[in-house]
Amino acid sequence: MPDVNQAALDFLLTRRSRPAKTLKGPGPDRAALMPILTAAARSPDHGKLEPWRFIVLEGAAMARMAAETRKAGVRLNKSEEDIAKxxxxxxxxxxxxxxxxxxxxSDKIPAIEMTYSAGAVCLAMLNAALASGWGANWLSGWASHDRAFLTEALGLAENxxxxxxxxxxxxxxxPPDRPRPDLDAITAWVSE
Incomplete structure (x- = not known):
């Protein structure tokens, strides 16, 4: 039998994101954030490409992102309700x-594996923040799929x-727990 890290397993079996709308200050300072970023950067990364990077937004940057989101919403003809949310x-x-x-x-690593690695980083960061005692939520939303928003608000390059x-x-x-997947409905056992 392998050695079981029961505390880690218990955490993963009961972890629950915290809705962003319920988060408040204070947030982690740099010293508290560094172990969270370090844990995230230990995610699977085929080819050691590090196909991700971090932009930490805090203080006035949060208000600027709210304004950039409003600007993008108006440009994209989003409803006032969608923009406000x-x-x-x-x-x-x-x-x-x-x-x-x-x-x-990369001649060896397909683009989709870089995408998967970036997704793994998000989950690892979310779990590390939760395990550190913070409330945390992984969001995307309509603005994150708009190239102009990504370029103007975050300065992202074409790649x-x-x-x-x-x-x-x-x-x-x-928050209360939410219904979880029915493992019998989504799991196939293949033994031959």
Missing amino acids: AEHAWATSPLCVAVVEVQKA ETLAGFIHIGTEGAA
């Missing part, structure tokens, strides 16, 4: 890490896109 996360969350997927030239916004702060309210 997207702005709200920026207005209430004390800190956000933008996980940027960076497509790198970059957003894998996710990881909002991190103090949990304002614990």
Whole structure:
């Protein structure tokens, strides 16, 4: 039998994201954020390409992102309700890490594996923030799929896109658990 890290397994079996709208200050300072970023950077990375990078948004950058979101929403003809909802996360969350997927030239590593690695980084960062006692949520949203928003608000290059916004702060309210997948319905056991 392998050695079981029961504490880690228990955490993974009960982990629950915290809605960004329930996050409040304070958020982690740089010293508290570094272990979270370090854990995220230990994600699977075929070819050691590091096909991702981090942009830590805090303080006035959060208000600027709210304004950029509003500007993009108006340009994209989004409803006032959609714009206000997207702005709200920026207005209430004390800190956000933008996980940027960076497509790198490689003869060996397919682009989709770089995308998967960036997604793994998002989940690892979310779990590391939660394990560190912070409230955290992984968001994307309509603005993150708009090239003009990515270029203007975050300064992303053409070979970059957003894998996710990881909002991190103090949990304002614990959400109830949500229904989880029926493992019998999604699992096939193949033995021959």
